[in-house]
Amino acid sequence: MDLATNSTINSFTETxxxxxxxxxxxxxxxxxxxWWSLGQGSVPVSVIxxxxxxxxxxxxxxxxxxxxxxxxxxxxxxxxxxxxxMSGAALQGLLxxxxxxxxxxxxxxxxxxxxxxxxxFGIFAAAGTLAITVAGLLGAMLALLLMLSLSxxxxxxxxxxxxxxxxxxxxxxxxxxxxxxxxxxxxxELVFWLLGSVSNRGLDSLIILIPALLIGGIIIWTQRPLLxxxxxxxxxxxxxxxxxxxxxxxxVLGTAILVGASVSVAGNIGFVGLLVPxxxxxxxxxxPDQLLMPSALAGAILVCAADIFVRLLPFGQELKLxxxxxxxxxxLFIWIVIRESKRWP
Amino acid sequence: xxxxxxxxxTVDTRxxxxxxxxxxxxxxxxxGPNGAGKSTFLHALVGLERYTGSVESxxxxxxxxxxxxxxxxxxxxPQAVSSAxxxxxxxxxxxxxxxxxxxxxxxxxxxxxxxxxxxxSERRVDHLSGGERARVWLARVxxxxxxxxxxxxxxANLDIHFQLSVMDVLKNYxxxxxxxxxxxxxxxxxxxxxxxxxxxxxxxxIALGTPAEVLTESLLRSVYGVEVEVxxxxxxxxxxxx
Amino acid sequence: MNVNALRNMNNNHVSRxxxxxxxxxxxxxxxxxxxxxxxxxxxxxxxxxxxxxRSQVTALSPLLNNYQVDWVKGEWPTHDGxxxxxxxxxxxxxxxxxxxxxxxxxxxxxxxxxxxxxSLPQSLSSLRxxxxxxxxxxGNKTKVPGLPDLIDNNSNAPRLxxxxxxxxxxxxxxxxxEVLLRAGWRNYLTSTGYGKLDLEQxxxxxxxxxxxxxxxxxxxxxxxxxxxALKKVMRDKSSHNMAFGNWQCAGPWTxxxxxxxxxxxxxxxxx
Numbered sequence: 001m002d003l004a005t006n007s008t009i010n011s012f013t014e015t016x017x018x019x020x021x022x023x024x025x026x027x028x029x030x031x032x033x034x035w036w037s038l039g040q041g042s043v044p045v046s047v048i049x050x051x052x053x054x055x056x057x058x059x060x061x062x063x064x065x066x067x068x069x070x071x072x073x074x075x076x077x078x079x080x081x082x083x084x085x086m087s088g089a090a091l092q093g094l095l096x097x098x099x100x101x102x103x104x105x106x107x108x109x110x111x112x113x114x115x116x117x118x119x120x121f122g123i124f125a126a127a128g129t130l131a132i133t134v135a136g137l138l139g140a141m142l143a144l145l146l147m148l149s150l151s152x153x154x155x156x157x158x159x160x161x162x163x164x165x166x167x168x169x170x171x172x173x174x175x176x177x178x179x180x181x182x183x184x185x186x187x188x189e190l191v192f193w194l195l196g197s198v199s200n201r202g203l204d205s206l207i208i209l210i211p212a213l214l215i216g217g218i219i220i221w222t223q224r225p226l227l228x229x230x231x232x233x234x235x236x237x238x239x240x241x242x243x244x245x246x247x248x249x250x251x252v253l254g255t256a257i258l259v260g261a262s263v264s265v266a267g268n269i270g271f272v273g274l275l276v277p278x279x280x281x282x283x284x285x286x287x288p289d290q291l292l293m294p295s296a297l298a299g300a301i302l303v304c305a306a307d308i309f310v311r312l313l314p315f316g317q318e319l320k321l322x323x324x325x326x327x328x329x330x331x332l333f334i335w336i337v338i339r340e341s342k343r344w345p
Numbered sequence: 346x347x348x349x350x351x352x353x354x355t356v357d358t359r360x361x362x363x364x365x366x367x368x369x370x371x372x373x374x375x376x377g378p379n380g381a382g383k384s385t386f387l388h389a390l391v392g393l394e395r396y397t398g399s400v401e402s403x404x405x406x407x408x409x410x411x412x413x414x415x416x417x418x419x420x421x422x423p424q425a426v427s428s429a430x431x432x433x434x435x436x437x438x439x440x441x442x443x444x445x446x447x448x449x450x451x452x453x454x455x456x457x458x459x460x461x462x463x464x465x466s467e468r469r470v471d472h473l474s475g476g477e478r479a480r481v482w483l484a485r486v487x488x489x490x491x492x493x494x495x496x497x498x499x500x501a502n503l504d505i506h507f508q509l510s511v512m513d514v515l516k517n518y519x520x521x522x523x524x525x526x527x528x529x530x531x532x533x534x535x536x537x538x539x540x541x542x543x544x545x546x547x548x549x550x551i552a553l554g555t556p557a558e559v560l561t562e563s564l565l566r567s568v569y570g571v572e573v574e575v576x577x578x579x580x581x582x583x584x585x586x587x
Numbered sequence: 588m589n590v591n592a593l594r595n596m597n598n599n600h601v602s603r604x605x606x607x608x609x610x611x612x613x614x615x616x617x618x619x620x621x622x623x624x625x626x627x628x629x630x631x632x633x634x635x636x637x638x639x640x641r642s643q644v645t646a647l648s649p650l651l652n653n654y655q656v657d658w659v660k661g662e663w664p665t666h667d668g669x670x671x672x673x674x675x676x677x678x679x680x681x682x683x684x685x686x687x688x689x690x691x692x693x694x695x696x697x698x699x700x701x702x703x704x705x706s707l708p709q710s711l712s713s714l715r716x717x718x719x720x721x722x723x724x725x726g727n728k729t730k731v732p733g734l735p736d737l738i739d740n741n742s743n744a745p746r747l748x749x750x751x752x753x754x755x756x757x758x759x760x761x762x763x764x765e766v767l768l769r770a771g772w773r774n775y776l777t778s779t780g781y782g783k784l785d786l787e788q789x790x791x792x793x794x795x796x797x798x799x800x801x802x803x804x805x806x807x808x809x810x811x812x813x814x815x816a817l818k819k820v821m822r823d824k825s826s827h828n829m830a831f832g833n834w835q836c837a838g839p840w841t842x843x844x845x846x847x848x849x850x851x852x853x854x855x856x857x858x
Contacts, residue, residue, distance in 0.1 A: 043787040059819075064790050068816035096429035119805055183806035184653065185752055192807055200754070200786070202815035229443055231430050232485070235423045239391045240489065241416025241444045286430040286469075318783075 022283040026297035030078070033304045037074040038066060040311045068202060076198040077307040077321075078300040079209050080266045083216065083258040085299020086292055088273020090220045093227035093288030094251045097156040098336055101273030102259040105159065106143040106166030108268040111256075112193040113170045113177065114139025115264035120181035129265075133208045137260030143170060144252050156340060195322030196267035198307055209261050216257030217296065223247045223254070224289040231288060269322045271329020272299050278332060346403050348524040349390070349493055353398035359385040361548040362398070367493065367524040372516060374539030375528040376559075378569055381545040383528035384424060387495045390526075391421040402492075416444035420491030424498050426482045431469040434462060434481050441488030453488050460484035460514055476507035483514055494518055496527040500534065512538045532584035536560055536577055544568060560584055621725065625666065625678035628687035629654070630707060630836030634718075635682065636663060637839050639725040645676050654832030658840050670694055682724070708837045711765045718839065735769045735845060745795035745855055747772035747848070748784075751834075752801040754811030756784045762837050770848030772796075786814060793820045796855050798848065800829040825858065827851045 038047045043065060050066025053059075084102060091100040091107075102108045115136035118124065124131035143166050150162035174193060178186045226247035229237035238244045262269075276298045277291050284290035306324045313319055349367040354360060360382040367373050375383040389396040392407075392415055400407040402418060410418065420441075428437060438453050457463050460480040470478060479499065486494060496515060500508040508531070516538050519525040529535045535542060535556065542559040544552040546568045552559045557577055565573040565584075572587040623645040626632045632647040636659040646666040651659065666672045670691060673681070681700055683692055684707045692702045703724060708714040711734055718731050738744070747767050749757035757763045758776035767774060775794040776782065799812050811817070833844060 041787045042785050043791050045787075061790055061820075064816050064819060065787050068814075068819065069786055069790070122805055125805075181806070182804040183802045183808065185802065185806045185808035189807045200810040200814055204815065225443055225446075228440060231428055231432060232426055232437070232440060232482075233423070233429075235388075235393060236421070236426060236485075238393050239416065239419075239421035239423070240440070241413040243412060281430075285436060286432045287436060288430065 020283060022280065022294050023297065026294055026301065030297055030301050033301050033308070034074055034078065037077070037304050037308050038070050040308050041065065041070055072201050072203045072206060073198050073307065074304060075203075075206055076201055076209070076266060077304040079206065079213050080196075080198065080262040080269060081272060081300040081303030082296040083209075083213050083262040083299070084269060084272040084303070085276040085295040085297075086217055086220060087255040087258040088299070089277040089288065089291040089295035090223075090227065090251050090255050091273065092277055093230060093291070094248060095156075095159055096230060096233075097159050098278065098340070099156050099160050099274070099333070100163075101271065102140070102255070103167070103268060103270035104274065104333075105147050105163035106170060107140040107147075107255065107259045108263050108270065109167040109170035109174065109194075110143025111136040111140035111260045111263035112268055113174045114142075114260070116174055116193055117177050119264075120177060120183060120186055129205065129208050133212060133261050133264045135260075136264030137212075137256050139170070140260040140263070141252070141256035143167075144256055148252070191320060192267045193263075194268055195320035195326075196263075196269035197318065197320050198266050198303075199318060201265070205265050209265055212257050212261035216254045216261070219250055219254035219257070220292060223251050224292065227251070227292075228287060228289040267320075267322065269303060269325055271325045271333070272302055274336075275325070275329045275332055276302060278336065348402060349526075350401045351390070351398065352401075354386070354389060354396055354400060355398050356382070356385050356389050356394050356396045356548075359548050360389065360396070363543070363545075363548075363550045364398075365543050365550065365553060367526060369492075369522050369524055370519055371540045372519045372525045372527065372538055374535040374542045375526060375545060376530075376532060376535050376542055377545035380547075382548040383545055384497050385548075386545070387421060387497050387526065387528060388423075390493075390495060391415070391419050393421075413444055417489065418491060419493040419495060420486040420489045421495045422482050422486045422497060422499055424501070428470045431471040433467055433469055434473070434484075435466040437470055437481050438462075438466075438484045438488045441485040444489055452490065456484045456487035459487050459517070461510065476503050476510075479503055479507060479511055480514070483511060487514075487518065492523055494523060494525045496525065498528055498530065500529070500531065508534065532560065532565075532573075533582060536575075536582035536584050556582070621680045623677060623679045624725070625673055625676055625681045627668075627673075627681060627683035627691060630684050630687075630838070631682045631705070632663075633659060633836055633840070634721045634838050635725070636660070638722055638727045638729065640727075643725060645678055646673075654835070656830060656832055656840070658838075658843075674698065674700070680724070708762070710762065711769070711837075711841070714762075714837050714841060717837070731839075732842060734842075735849075737769055738771055741768070741771065741773055744771055744773040745852070746775040747851070748775035748789075748794035748797045750784070750797055750799040750801075750812060751781075752806070752808035752812070754784045754786070755781050757781055757834075762841075763834055766841060766844050767798075767848055770845050771852045772848060784811070786811070786816060790816060790820050793824070796825040796827070796851060797821055798827045798829050798851065800831055800834055802831045823858075825851055825855045 035047070045062050045065050047066055050062035053063035054067035088101040091102065091105065092098055115132050118132050118135035147159070147162045147166055151158040171194065175190055178190050226237060226242045226244065229240050229242045234244050277295045280291060280294045280298055284294060303321065306321050309324060310319050310321060347366040348369050352364050353362045354364070355362055363386060365373065375386065377383055385394060388394045390400060392412070407415060435453065438456055439448050441456065442448055442453065457466055460483045462477065462480050462484055465473065465477065470481060473481065483499065494515065499511050503511065512534055515525050515527060539556060541554065542556055543550050544559050544564060551568065552564055560575050560577065562573055562575055574585050574587050576583045622643055624635060624639060624643050625645050626635050626647045628648055629650040632651045635644050635647060644663065646664045649665050649668050651663060651665055666676060673695065678700060681692065681695055681702045683702065683704060685704050692704065696702050705717065705720065708717045715731050722729060749763050749767065751757065756776050758778040758780055759774055760779045764774050801809055801812055827847065829844065829847070833840070
């Protein structure tokens, strides 16, 4: 009985998935979704006319609607989605844990706490958005470091427990901050911070976000060999010449930048970092280093598509993006937990 | 000039003043009770533990080597390896090329050949038996083409067939002008495959020499605290507790 | 004038005199005796601050300090909203609007405290009556001015958008709507009540002017008002800031609001 033949048949579908190079396809879908998003709105406007007017600095209603309303919203959704997708893949590679994602390890809530505190109390108001983003970054960083010191790269369940503790504390502190904020509407905005939204933003909100995305992404990108080596454990990685401690800190820094910048602008859009790497893993041969770019692209697609869906819903109370991603992500979360409990320890 | 020379290697209280030499073509066995410091010694050589004392390779101090150079020189298969993700066998072996920064197909295939895992190179590691997996971890280290192969209990939890096949791979590798240090519990295997043995007790190397010199009933009694029967004349040699 | 008319005139004079005498007596008997007035809600706070004597007011509600408005001058004592404290203040009358502090005022009534519940005005026509009731409660004899006339046919009037926080606009059948009508505007929004505005719609069909009212401290609620697209499209148009909280209640300040919006209309006309 040829074991090889048997196993080949079993893993046929998996290897089929692997044969497809997913990244170019993701690019194509990304472009399509972007186009669709620019066409979404209550007023029928030609996207091409709007863009051309904007490029040629012609002031027209089309240019205003496309460039100042729809474009920021679209780009914001793409950037935040990419950041969250990549940070989920990075965290999972670093922690060797398929459940790790910014929302579940407390990083998103920490970022929200930092950003909200600076925003509502006008701390460093002169620095404007930069101060808010840096505060979000620090909040995410603190949360991640705290989570690592609590659980390290221990059992997956331990990491999630530590993340739960931190996200609960951060969420409670956030509510306190909003309660004492000078603005009377602050308390209602808890929903934004916890469930996310990309509406009503101008292009200026991207000025910090795009560079943050690039910097955080590049930092994580440099650690691809480490993430690959960590598949076999920290000892093997170190024995192969990886600077495990330094590299881990860089991955944490990169993740904190990505999560901090995203959450400070769009609130916490949960489960993107869980969903996207999980769905793409079979297409990248389960290799953590190959997962980063596809996760970024697919995250962008997911959040942008979710935002299109939000805009298609009947006009009324705007559904927060995080509600949609949670509805998709929570069942997946449950499924992964069930599967993990059956796996070899 | 020895491939590896350690002088008074000390890792806090776990390894004390261990001085050994490893020559090319040699298999050096580390034996001793649990907690004697075998793993710690191997980890120190590869740079995972801080130590005092010196380690030299062909006369050059290892402290002068960069992380990457050290990884290219010395490969380690730690005690309990597992893969966090169900990657293919070939991908595992490819990871072994990380110190060199390439994915040289020829070398990878050669390593898989050595470890006799070519037939299932496209299978996922979680679909393998324990014995098959052990050979995959071996192949990963072989792919890095280290001059020194450190194996920490490579045959634990393997049946006798796989035990022999793993030890054969290590012996062959040493014969190709490399050096192998292997930590073992099974004293019969140690007698059979090792050219030299270092008997560790509580971090100290209390005997260093050929199997005949180290595997004496009195030494083993003093270290393990049990009566041991040693018959090195037999093929294969037998060392068993009485 | 003929004799009958003269007789009628005399009768009118007499009845008016009798009425005045009666009113004097009744006002003497009435609520100007209240010396320890406590208010439970913001609108009543403002009314008391406008019309009552400082010595008559024992405590206003804690909501007073949430808004800085110019018809509340100086420091006024406030309670903390708890039943205990209000009872400890021993008020001779507690004042509140009909939709406010229901549980609290029922408890107070059960405990024997006199509670005056006012119907808050939903339209300008009921505003005068509301003010008159309040005036009689505190024993103030200020005259209540009349309202500017409503312009009959204003379909050519310019359109004003009343914009609040969170992108909420104010439509018809609201007090604010009547205010802007009397200032000579048409409401940009034709839907009733309060509704979420569509930014794209505002770009395609912008109003002639906007009056926005929102808290000045940082909040996401201000994102809509501060949206660059909205700023661009309204760049050349008149805009006016109604201090936050103004629209919360109707009262004598409503006349100021009409004046402000009338001034805005004149500003628009100049452009």
